[in-house]
Amino acid sequence: MGLKSELHEHIGSLRRYALVLTRDPVAADDLVQETLVKAIAKAETFQRGSDLRPWLFRILHNTHISALRREKTRADAAPDLPEPIANDCQHTQLELKQVLSALDQLPEAQRNPIILIALREMSYAEAARSLDVPLGTFMSRLGRGREALRQIVQGVGRGKLSILKRKGDSA
Amino acid sequence: MTSHHETDIALDPELMAYVDGRLEPAKIAALEARLAHDSDAREAVAKWRHFDNLLNSYGRQADELPHSLKIAALERELASKLKKQHWRAIMLGTGLRRIAAGLVLFVAGWGSHAAYTTGGNMLASASHPYFVAPTLAGHAAFKLAAYQGAEFDGDNITSALDWMSQKMQHKIESPKLERLGYRVESARLIEVDDRPVAVFYYRNAENERVTVSVTPKWTEHGNYALRVVDLDDGVMAYWSSDQLHYTVVANDNRGAITTLAAAVQQ
Incomplete structure (x- = not known):
């Protein structure tokens, strides 16, 4: 694959990652733009033959972390759950909100491995290079992060789904 | 707080690989048998996979976002920068230092005769020697059927060189552009004013073409100092060595053409 088409494909991946990180299409594109700038x-530091994708993701990741540190808080962090209505689509939306909200409660070190692997853009090794951590550290953070996410969502989910169930019963 | 078993689950590399579809096929059956008897692990795997799917679907929504002109412009600029960096790395590479040094000597040898020119349609120009025009034409059209003597594909270059050398009554070598990432696609021997001109067509992984011609010097033709000419959609260089005339045409920049010229001269 030529450089131009490879780069184009990676930018699509960056936009997906940025969207999950920022939860906002405009902020996601801003993040991708800042990453590209x-x-x-830094183009002169890139070694041709090394992986372009982890290099770009590392820049995006660091840019995002810097922005978070500057802002201190993220406006979208607080869970804003919709009123549960018993249909499949909105049930999925509710679950997504819960997962995103739970993600925000995880430390960055665990959150980013989960997102990178969920997007299925990279191997474990590439994702570890993107985050500039050894593979073993990455796997440990991924596993612990996933399990912590599950525990948080289950805690939230039990309460919310019970509301859902009660509303569904009364409908 | 997680239990000891939950911690074990979280740090189990096989469970991770299974969730992500990266577990070796030979291990899948054993793991699934284990999951059948371990409800905690089974539930964890199902949830991890479900959360991954939710996040993946959410990320895919980025594919539906409007096209960003700003991102597209930055993408082009980055591609250009990375490409330049690629050439710079080649120029600074160990093997190419020798070639670059050779180019310096080669240009210095012609001293003040070396010239740079800009212009548009060089095919129509009478200011270039006879062997330049067919190279340009061949590069532009990738064919010169009217004058074509013989054509060889990239797998038969060795026999092509033997045959061309015989026809030219001069031993010629295939320009070595592989180290620059170009692969020879075909070669032709054409005749211009009853003079044989060997033309080689190259292409790299990014679909960029380079055309090189080599022809023996004839007594009535003089020497040509290295000359670099900007074209409408690329750049060209031509020059003479002791016994041969060369032309290189590429859809690239001046820095690249001198690297290519050095590699050809080598």
């Missing part, structure tokens, strides 16, 4: 400035 930094990549242009």
Whole structure:
């Protein structure tokens, strides 16, 4: 694959990652743009033959972390759950909200491995390089993060789904 | 707080690989048998996979976002920068330092005769020697059927060189552009004013073409200093060595053409 088409494919991946990180299409594109501006400035440090995708993801990841540190808080972090209505689509939306909300409660070190692997864009090794951590550390953070996410969602889910069930019964 | 068993589950690499569809096929049956008897692990795997699917679907919504002109412009700029970096890395590479040094000597040898030119349609120009025009034409059209003497595909270059050398009454070598990432696709021997000109067509992984011609010097033709010419959609260089004339045409920049010229001269 040529450089241009490879780069184009990676930018699609960056937009997906940025959307999950920011939860906002405009903020996601801003993040991708900022990433590309930094990549242009750092292009001379990129070694052709090394993996372009982890290099770009590392820049995006670091850009995002820097932005979070600057902002201190994320406006979208607070769970804003819709009124549960008993149909499949909205049930999925509710679950997604719960998962995103639970993700926000995880430390960055666990959150990003989960997102990178969920997007199915990279191997474990590539994802570890993107986050600039050893593979063993990455796997440990992924596993612990997934389990912590499950525990948080189950805690939230029991309460919300019981509401859902009660509303469904009364309908 | 997680239990000891939950911690074990979280750090189990086989469970991770299974969730992500990366477990070796030979291990899947054993793991599924284990899951059948371990309800905690089974539930964890199901939830992890479900959360992954939710996040994946959410990420895919980015594919539906409107096209961003700003991102597209930055993408082009980054591609251009990375490409330049690629050439710079080649120029600074150990093997190419020798070639670059050779180019310096080669240009210095012609001293003040070396010239740079800009212009549009060089095919119509009478200011270039006879062997340049067919190279340009061949590069533009990738064919010169009217004058074509013989054509060889990339797998038969060795026999092509033997045959061309015989026809030219001069031993010629295939320009070595592989180290620059180009692969020879075909070669042709054409005749211009009853003079044989060997033309080689190259292409790299990014679908960029380079055309190189080699022809013996004839007594009535003089020497040509290295000349680099900007074309409408690329750049060209031509020059003479002791016994041969060369032309290189590429859809690239001046920095690249001198690297290509050095590699050809080598």
